[in-house]
Amino acid sequence: MADPAHDLVSESIPHWYGGDSDDVLSLVDGDGVVVTDDEGNEYLDFNAQLYCVNAGHGDERIVEAIREQASRIAYVSASKHNDTRTELASRLAEITPGELNDVFFSVSGSEANEAAVQFAREYTGARKVLTRYRSYHGATYGAGSLTGDPETRNAVERYAAMTGAAKFLPPVAHRSPFDADSPEDLARQAADHLAYVIQQEGPDSIAAVLMEPVGGTSGAYPAPADYWQRVRDICDEYDILLIADEVITGFGRCGEWFGIQTEDVVPDLLTFAKGITSAYVPLAGVAVHPDIAAHLRESGIDVGQTFAGHPLACAAGVAALDAYEDGLIENARARSDHLEARLRELEAHDAVGDVRGRGLLWAVEFTDPETGEPFLHPWVDDGDNPVRDVIGETQERGVLVGGGRPKTQIILSPPLPVTDAEIDRAVDAIDSAIASVFE
Numbered sequence: 001m002a003d004p005a006h007d008l009v010s011e012s013i014p015h016w017y018g019g020d021s022d023d024v025l026s027l028v029d030g031d032g033v034v035v036t037d038d039e040g041n042e043y044l045d046f047n048a049q050l051y052c053v054n055a056g057h058g059d060e061r062i063v064e065a066i067r068e069q070a071s072r073i074a075y076v077s078a079s080k081h082n083d084t085r086t087e088l089a090s091r092l093a094e095i096t097p098g099e100l101n102d103v104f105f106s107v108s109g110s111e112a113n114e115a116a117v118q119f120a121r122e123y124t125g126a127r128k129v130l131t132r133y134r135s136y137h138g139a140t141y142g143a144g145s146l147t148g149d150p151e152t153r154n155a156v157e158r159y160a161a162m163t164g165a166a167k168f169l170p171p172v173a174h175r176s177p178f179d180a181d182s183p184e185d186l187a188r189q190a191a192d193h194l195a196y197v198i199q200q201e202g203p204d205s206i207a208a209v210l211m212e213p214v215g216g217t218s219g220a221y222p223a224p225a226d227y228w229q230r231v232r233d234i235c236d237e238y239d240i241l242l243i244a245d246e247v248i249t250g251f252g253r254c255g256e257w258f259g260i261q262t263e264d265v266v267p268d269l270l271t272f273a274k275g276i277t278s279a280y281v282p283l284a285g286v287a288v289h290p291d292i293a294a295h296l297r298e299s300g301i302d303v304g305q306t307f308a309g310h311p312l313a314c315a316a317g318v319a320a321l322d323a324y325e326d327g328l329i330e331n332a333r334a335r336s337d338h339l340e341a342r343l344r345e346l347e348a349h350d351a352v353g354d355v356r357g358r359g360l361l362w363a364v365e366f367t368d369p370e371t372g373e374p375f376l377h378p379w380v381d382d383g384d385n386p387v388r389d390v391i392g393e394t395q396e397r398g399v400l401v402g403g404g405r406p407k408t409q410i411i412l413s414p415p416l417p418v419t420d421a422e423i424d425r426a427v428d429a430i431d432s433a434i435a436s437v438f439e
């Protein structure tokens with residue numbers, strides 16, 4: 001008899017992230033925004049299974065593309081060309097910002113970030129990479145060191161760490177050391193702080209600055225207007241590369257193909273994963289500026305992986321891009337205002353301290369109504385945290401939401417085909433869950 005106790009994967013990502021409380025769901029079916037557990041219960045999947053299934057569950061176009069590829073040739077090694085991989089690379093070149101027209105495929109977001117760092121180091125001859133506190137870039141040894149979230153980083157760095165990973169503060173107003181009186185002021189203060197960190201670290205020692213266009217699991221925080229442009233200018237001034245981690249924000253999540261396109265800034269390298277195939281098959285990669293690509297072709301690329309650019313994944317990728325093009329990104333953009341408006345209604349609860357996000361990526365941050373402080377030290381606990389209860393109560397009401405880190409927030413990222421009616425059902429469930437926990 002199959003026993004889930006043998007499944008260590010379900011223990012490898014805190015259940016918190018997946019929008020679960022005490023009961024780990026066993027999901028057996030999915031259709032659009034709805035997933036079904038092994039007892040036949042249906043849930044609105046407002047986490048898209050860790051921000052992945054952007055095209056929705058059970059999209060026949062993607063399933064058929066995988067089937068067709070498997071029946072032709074299932075695997076071609078990374079040392080050969082393959083028509084499907086070539087097609088996906090060309091399609092990506094059309095949609096990536098600026099001139100980021102060369103694509104290196106890898107398997108996971110962590111590995112894509114590590115490849116981007118390797119490329120940046122190779123190109124600049126410098127070693128350090130600056131990332132933000134309140135960021136997530138992966139959990140392998142290299143990517144784990146780049147991650148700002150201390151739980152992941154400390155777990156990874158207990159045994160080994162990537163050298164040259166330094167941190168700076170994100171442009172967050174809520175509960176932050178910055179004391180800004182406007183978004184413009186916050187953008188200026190946060191960019192000045194980055195410039196200061198660069199000077200202290202030594203500009204010549206720094207290969208790249210790596211940031212998520214909208215902070216993902218660490219709180220769906222968008223940057224204040226002008227922040228990205230200021231960072232781009234600072235990177236140009238010091239000859240430091242700018243890498244956008246689009247693992248969550250890519251493929252329509254923020255209402256454009258890529259989150260960085262909501263900022264009007266072009267990075268030098270752009271990493272992606274999750275939504276590229278809508279997670280039907282694992283695939284990730286790095287879009288690379290032609291100057292860097294030319295340098296890499298000359299110097300050699302030493303980070304190849306057996307399953308990088310797997311044809312089944314590339315077939316899923318081409319079909320997923322078709323689905324996004326066929327109205328899904330437009331729908332994400334169109335539904336965003338309604339999701340925001342409904343989430344802002346939650347601010348009527350004394351326990352809701354902040355609502356923020358962009359496109360279909362939103363966080364609701366909780367606060368102790370008595371003190372205005374977080375309920376708990378944000379980095380400690382799993383036990384007595386009412387936010388955990390909100391996630392559980394929301395699940396009881398048939399809606400799955402994600403839990404971020406720090407664990408003072410819930411995060412919403414529905415599949416892009418979501419409707420206003422589904423948004424209403426989900427937010428009503430969250431509203432009622434908050435009331436049941438706090439009032």
Ligand code: PMP
Pocket residue numbers: 107108109110111113136137138139212216217245246247248273274
């Ligand atoms: N970057 C970001 C922004 C992420 O959210 C994640 C995963 N949640 C990663 C990188 C790592 O991706 P993976 O889990 O596929 O290694």
